Amino acid sequence: MNYHGIAALHRRADRVLPRIFRDYVNGGSHSERTVRANRRAFDRWAVVPKCLVDVAECDLSGAFLEATHRLPFMFAPLGFGGLMCPNGEIRAARVAASVGLPMAVSTFAIQSLETLSRVPGVTLAAQIYVFRDRGITRDMLRRAESCGIRSIILTVDTPITPLRLRDVRNGFRNLTRPSLRHVLSMAAHPRWTAGMLRNGMPKIGNLAPYGMGSNLMEQARNAASQIDPTLTWKDLDWLRSVWPGQLAVKGIMDAGDALACQKAGAQTVIVSNHGGRQMDPAPSSLSVLPEIVEALKGETDVILDGGVRWGGDVVSALALGAKAVGIGRPWAWALAADGERGVRSLVDGLGGEIRDVLRLGGMVDLASLRAQGPAALRPVS
Ligand SMILES: Cc1cc2nc3c(=O)[nH]c(=O)nc-3n(C[C@H](O)[C@H](O)[C@H](O)COP(=O)(O)O)c2cc1C
Numbered sequence: 140m141n142y143h144g145i146a147a148l149h150r151r152a153d154r155v156l157p158r159i160f161r162d163y164v165n166g167g168s169h170s171e172r173t174v175r176a177n178r179r180a181f182d183r184w185a186v187v188p189k190c191l192v193d194v195a196e197c198d199l200s201g202a203f204l205e206a207t208h209r210l211p212f213m214f215a216p217l218g219f220g221g222l223m224c225p226n227g228e229i230r231a232a233r234v235a236a237s238v239g240l241p242m243a244v245s246t247f248a249i250q251s252l253e254t255l256s257r258v259p260g261v262t263l264a265a266q267i268y269v270f271r272d273r274g275i276t277r278d279m280l281r282r283a284e285s286c287g288i289r290s291i292i293l294t295v296d297t298p299i300t301p302l303r304l305r306d307v308r309n310g311f312r313n314l315t316r317p318s319l320r321h322v323l324s325m326a327a328h329p330r331w332t333a334g335m336l337r338n339g340m341p342k343i344g345n346l347a348p349y350g351m352g353s354n355l356m357e358q359a360r361n362a363a364s365q366i367d368p369t370l371t372w373k374d375l376d377w378l379r380s381v382w383p384g385q386l387a388v389k390g391i392m393d394a395g396d397a398l399a400c401q402k403a404g405a406q407t408v409i410v411s412n413h414g415g416r417q418m419d420p421a422p423s424s425l426s427v428l429p430e431i432v433e434a435l436k437g438e439t440d441v442i443l444d445g446g447v448r449w450g451g452d453v454v455s456a457l458a459l460g461a462k463a464v465g466i467g468r469p470w471a472w473a474l475a476a477d478g479e480r481g482v483r484s485l486v487d488g489l490g491g492e493i494r495d496v497l498r499l500g501g502m503v504d505l506a507s508l509r510a511q512g513p514a515a516l517r518p519v520s
Pocket of ligand 1: 163164165177215216217218219245246247266294389411412413414415416444445446447465466467468469
């Protein structure tokens with residue numbers, strides 16, 4: 140598949156997916172201002188072109204989540220990612236393994252950690268929530284460890300699930316079986332529907348050991364109500380004491396909170412507003428990145444996600460101090476658009492754009508970008 144940018148994958152995904160899943164992926168909370176803010180924030184920065192530097196070679200490898208990866212981005216955790224096409228998460232994991240980028244597995248993944256960790260060469264991070272029943276959280280940590288996973292990502296920006304109008308309109312999470320409207324929408328999207336039907340009714344495989352319901356929607360509702368809204372910093376200390384491996388805390392948008400993560404012993408902070416699906420209106424993740432980077436003084440790694448759609452966005456985030464970025468919706472769109480081939484073209488395309496921008500900015504690797512830092516950028520007036 141020729142790569143025409145992430146926007147083209149998005150358009151194609153919109154045509155392939157039935158409305159309930161298209162809206163689930165694309166949507167945000169309340170006014171969706173935060174979704175738009177994430178994108179707009181990148182438009183405010185430009186990379187300064189620099190000339191007469193030997194840029195024949197350009198190396199994008201760098202260390203984050205306690206390992207060296209060939210590209211400075213990762214697949215952010217997406218609940219129900221495997222619904223985008225049959226065996227979606229397995230296909231994404233294969234691409235991640237072959238190009239050397241890590242993939243975060245959502246608690247709400249259709250495939251289990253065990254299945255995904257069998258993809259040869261893949262580096263996974265397990266995304267977890269602290270559930271009301273701490274036994275489940277402990278068991279997820281045990282499973283991650285026995286799958287050889289060294290990094291966990293604790294998501295902390297979801298004490299509640301706010302109103303997401305598109306999901307309410309579609310009955311997402313409230314349905315126990317598809318309504319006539321959904322059946323008609325599925326019939327109107329035969330490619331997706333036929334692929335899914337061949338594989339049987341999907342379930343949240345990652346939660347299967349905990350018996351949370353007999354179908355996907357029931358599991359989703361019960362699991363969401365398990366996310367503990369009473370969670371405090373004490374619980375982060377608890378988690379730190381039971382998980383000796385790499386700990387990243389995701390959903391941090393405030394410098395004080397970032398410092399508290401550092402104090403609790405997290406090696407990585409993920410600056411994220413959940414892709415505009417939680418607080419609305421929230422600041423864009425890019426706009427709070429510099430103050431968080433400054434507060435952490437280089438002692439804790441920072442990863443950013445939210446609205447990253449072009450190679451230039453990745454370069455801007457790295458210049459402002461992120462070690463790497465996460466991409467969320469783009470890998471879902473790529474799967475829906477063209478399965479494994481779509482994801483491969485996304486990763487190759489984004490990697491190619493990052494190389495273009497670095498080289499035209501007179502840089503040959505991430506170290507030269509870091510050496511320049513914000514000086515590599517200019518605000519767009
Ligand atoms: C459909 C969808 C499902 C998501 N599910 C999860 C999840 O299960 N756990 C989590 O920590 N974040 C989840 N996120 C947030 C992403 O990990 C990430 O923060 C966000 O998508 C980044 O923004 P982007 O989509 O603009 O790249 C989800 C996001 C989307 C769009």
